[in-house]
Amino acid sequence: MTQRLVVIGGDAAGMTAASRAKRLRGDALDVVVLEQGRFTSYSACGIPYWVGGEVGSVDDLVVRSPEEHRRNGIDVRLDSRATGIDLDRCEVAVDGSDPVGFDQLLIATGATPIRPPLPGLDAPNVHGVQTLTDGARLIDGLSDEPGRAVVIGAGYIGIEMAEALVRRRYDVTVVDKGAQPMSTLDADLGALVAGAMEGLGIDVECDTAVESLDLDPAGRVTAVRAGGRSYPADLVVLGIGVRPAAEIAAEAGLPRGDRGGIRVNARMEVADGVYAAGDCVESWDRVAQRWVHVPLGTHANKQGLVAGLRIAGVDAEFPGILKTAISKVCDLEVARTGLGSDEAAELGYDVVAATIETTTQAGYMPDARPMTVKLLADRPTGRLLGAQFVGREGSAIRIDTCATALWAGLTVHEVMMSDLGYAPPFSSVWDPVQVAARKVVEQL
């Protein structure tokens, strides 16, 4: 008998699961996707490059359109906002339509930008950058005249948006209540990021909380008041981060964790026949050994794959995350994985850290550029705990070496002696990661 899978949310996690389950179960499974917007399977991470003009068209950011999914037999319903889940009746209520019954349900509702409780934050010139619709609205609001923009929040997305707006000839101020940009980096490396932003002409205001917004009679923001000062603004971007869009799950009585996300097991199950995946769930941090909320397309895709496989009866598990992140910020590349110094200390680790200043190629090569590498290890065991990179082109991708070492539970001594590639256009004869590892080993 044909069963029906209902998927709430048509982006990375939802469509990956829908596609995989449909492909494996074929006519035995009807797949209905309820998407509140107009796009499916898109790269929200690409929005800053679209805003900045490096990516020409919204179509470039769409991996698979609703029409393409429909051709694969998936019933994609756009402008369809799920408003409630009835687990007893196995039905999803839909705004303006009849409820949809399900045999299996996947909740992939994503995340919503955090909006501080400030009057005026719903003004038309205040922008989130979470969906393609957000991106399109922001681009529509850009002026060809030089203007002033305030970005609230100096995390990855805030900084990428600041750079995009500089490309659009805006004077940009970034305000953040933290002590430095990119709070997931240690302070010493965060300072390098602040320097690079300032080098691009971005005004970086840290330790600065937003207090209020000035509005004109038309209800548009004209200035952001923060840290006792006023920053004129033609455009405001919310880069504070996001929270899991888990209300619909919570209202249905499904479990949420401390970070507000839906609490799933490794098979992405929330309850019998009910799955959740993507930005709306919490993920298991393999290093910190606790649940965290890390909204990132890479996890959403893998979680969606696992959910889709399980829905099709195939064994699969999502093994957790390391909090790996990578970004290009102005002319700097930045990356991190695992624990930072503060978190490691908070977790009770006796941390040994080493920071080295090195170059992206052998020092004598003409294209060698500066790179800073920091590694953290656990003193009693020597086990790698985390890594951070800040440097010019060719720096950040090396985080994957450390992430893989961390994934496998290698010690810094193993990292130091492993067989990494060496040629002058890529590294010194002791690879930068290994130089840092050696410096940690010498302190153990």
Added chain:
Amino acid sequence: MTQRLVVIGGDAAGMTAASRAKRLRGDALDVVVLEQGRFTSYSACGIPYWVGGEVGSVDDLVVRSPEEHRRNGIDVRLDSRATGIDLDRCEVAVDGSDPVGFDQLLIATGATPIRPPLPGLDAPNVHGVQTLTDGARLIDGLSDEPGRAVVIGAGYIGIEMAEALVRRRYDVTVVDKGAQPMSTLDADLGALVAGAMEGLGIDVECDTAVESLDLDPAGRVTAVRAGGRSYPADLVVLGIGVRPAAEIAAEAGLPRGDRGGIRVNARMEVADGVYAAGDCVESWDRVAQRWVHVPLGTHANKQGLVAGLRIAGVDAEFPGILKTAISKVCDLEVARTGLGSDEAAELGYDVVAATIETTTQAGYMPDARPMTVKLLADRPTGRLLGAQFVGREGSAIRIDTCATALWAGLTVHEVMMSDLGYAPPFSSVWDPVQVAARKVVEQL
């Protein structure tokens, strides 16, 4: 009582060991280094970039000069060729000097270029590129006029030299008896390298064995005869590879392996009080589980460190290698680690391989460039066996991710689900390594 360490060979392995042992044992250890040339601690891997003009001066390639080592209390003796080791008397014979007695000995004699038994190969315009002296002699022999060069051997060094000579406005032919350039790559990826070389105007002649050299009355080579054809040459470079310079060890009765290198244990010991390290030794291939000869500065440095620590009484072991290699070849980046298809088959593995064509950044980014990734795994266990990359800028350094996975014995499933960095300027949302791993997983 003061002991004496004698080191034969003053490059990477020898000087790393000498420096480490001296630093740890201080006045308790006299360190004498016998170096047959005039340089110490240099980057032979940088020679192609020096020849090509990217590196301006030989000094750039010298990490630490004899004078610097002497200031650290090491008795560096240049132009001192060791001619024999007397293990009973604990003495090293030196050409033109008195023998030098030792309490501990490190043999770090390096490697010598393979020279086919062809008359004329000692002509003044035939060049090895193994030492800085070789490099200096080659540069002295370069002409400002456009000339013709033949490079014998299409391995890493041969190809890097071919590119360097193109930069020097030479017409370059590379001849190799193998079916493709870079025999350590699978044929499909080797073909991409051949294409890139040809794109740079290099004449690539594979399946072509050198038969003889034409000499002028002054004894200079004028042409290379190979594969039944004649290739005019103002300059010939030997890029065939090297063999361990292990004669002096063998003559002293020390053990050599099948590949001709000195056979050491993980502590780099050959006999009681006698150590060997660097290009003159064989290394343990952790994947193939056999001894191999891989002359590379990165191994020499690590082996020298281990030897130096052991000589100073500190516990250390060299854990073996993966045959990781990386190179920039013309405008292509190339890298490999672990087993290739042929070797894996030869070793009896049931190999599952996947090759993907992808890009160095998210496909929609303007700077995304083509990249080919090939992964090999063992069918019954899913364990990663090897990886190969050929692509434009930003491709090859990713080999370190695979090398680390291989080092840790990860399966392709673990690689596929691990937490690698993702942002559009660095990868697609499924990292290229993970796309390839997933394609392997689907065939298991």
